[in-house]
Amino acid sequence: xxxxxxxxxxxxxxxxxxxxxxxxxxxxxxxxxxxxxxxxxxxxxxxxxxxxxxxxxxxxxxxxxxxxxxxxxxxxxxxxxxxxxxxxxxxxxxxxxxxxxxxxxxxxxxxxxx
Amino acid sequence: xxxxxxxxxxxxxxxxxxxxxxxxxxxxxxxxxxxxxxxxxxxxxxxxxxxxxxxxxxxxxxxxxxxxxxxxxxxxxxxxxxxxxxxxxxxxxxxxxxxxxxxxxxxxxxxxx
Numbered sequence: 640x641x642x643x644x645x646x647x648x649x650x651x652x653x654x655x656x657x658x659x660x661x662x663x664x665x666x667x668x669x670x671x672x673x674x675x676x677x678x679x680x681x682x683x684x685x686x687x688x689x690x691x692x693x694x695x696x697x698x699x700x701x702x703x704x705x706x707x708x709x710x711x712x713x714x715x716x717x718x719x720x721x722x723x724x725x726x727x728x729x730x731x732x733x734x735x736x737x738x739x740x741x742x743x744x745x746x747x748x749x750x751x752x753x
Numbered sequence: 754x755x756x757x758x759x760x761x762x763x764x765x766x767x768x769x770x771x772x773x774x775x776x777x778x779x780x781x782x783x784x785x786x787x788x789x790x791x792x793x794x795x796x797x798x799x800x801x802x803x804x805x806x807x808x809x810x811x812x813x814x815x816x817x818x819x820x821x822x823x824x825x826x827x828x829x830x831x832x833x834x835x836x837x838x839x840x841x842x843x844x845x846x847x848x849x850x851x852x853x854x855x856x857x858x859x860x861x862x863x864x865x866x
Contacts, residue, residue, distance in 0.1 A: 645796075673853075682858035683797075683842065698853075729796055739785050739804045739846070742854055744796035 641666035645730045645745030652752055658703075658717040660748050662730030665711065670732040672713040673742065674705055677727040689713060690735060725752045755780045759843045759857035766833055766864050774828040774860045776817075776843035784845040786810075786819055786826040787854065791840040800828075800841070833864045 645662045652658060664670050674686040685698045687705035695705050702721050706714045713730060727749050731742040760775040778786065785804045789797040801810030806821035815830045826843060843857040 675856075683856040685853060685855075688853060731796075739802070741787060741799040741802060742789075742797070744789075744798070746794075746796045 641732075641743065643730060643732055643743055643745045645748060647748060648746065649749045650751070652720050652750065654722055654752055655719050658715070658720050658724070658750070660715040660728055660730075660750075662713045662715075662745055663711055664713075664732045667711070667732070667734065669710060669735065671735050671740075672707060673731040673733070674703075674713065674715050675729040675731060675744075677729060677747070678725075683729070687715070720752045722752050725750055755784065755845060755847050755855045757843050757845055757855055757857040759841075759860055761858075762840075762860040762862070764860060764862045766862070768835055768864055768866050769832045770864075772828070772830040772833045772837075772862070774841055774843075774862070776826045776828065776857060778824050778826065778843075778845050780824075780845055780847075784847070786817070787844040787846070788815070788817055788826070788828050789842040789844060789856075791842065791859070793839070797842060833862070835864050835866050838862055838864045 642665045672689045675683045677683050689695050689707045703717050727747050729747045730745040733740045733742050756779045758777050787802045788800040790800045791797045801812040803810040803819035809818045817826050817828045840859045840861045842859045844854045847853045
């Protein structure tokens with residue numbers, strides 16, 4: 640069966656520090672991968688998605704970047720965190736089978752920038 | 754562009770009460786519609802989905818019907834339980850090669866014993 644691992648679960652970082660959040664998927668090949676951010680009162684915002692190794696699409700301009708160095712690994716990064724980067728970050732994957740394919744989410748990372 | 758609007762929460766109900774969470778959407782073409790649930794401290798899980806007009810998605814006693822004429826996908830459950838306390842998200846898929854979901858803001862449901 641497929642599983643998705645996301646870590647760390649919680650993170651407190653000072654403003655200006657770098658960030659690296661990692662997500663890995665097991666039990667499937669060539670998944671679509673996604674990073675979402677969930678901010679209080681604003682629902683889920685799609686940050687990045689990837690349909691293959693090295694192929695990253697950014698949905699909104701921001702202080703973050705994403706990389707996919709391996710088929711089932713998706714990394715969210717920042718060189719210098721801002722207070723506004725605080726939030727709950729969710730990684731997700733889907734089978735690339737068209738618009739009916741649901742997303743499968745990890746348990747998220749709660750990031751607090753102080 | 755595509756968007757989803759769902760009722761503002763929080764919603765507080767007593768056990769065995771009837772639940773409705775409204776969801777309406779704006780989209781071009783024929784999107785697929787989803788309800789996701791997020792239990793405290795966890796990621797989101799797919800609750801149910803519908804892929805075409807008049808389809809009814811159902812799971813764990815929850816139901817939602819894809820209404821194209823009213824562009825709605827309201828979530829209902831006849832008798833809620835304390836364990837249903839969670840945040841519920843309505844979502845639609847955008848068309849194209851990848852399954853980019855557009856989510857509503859979420860509705861927090863609390864069920865009291």
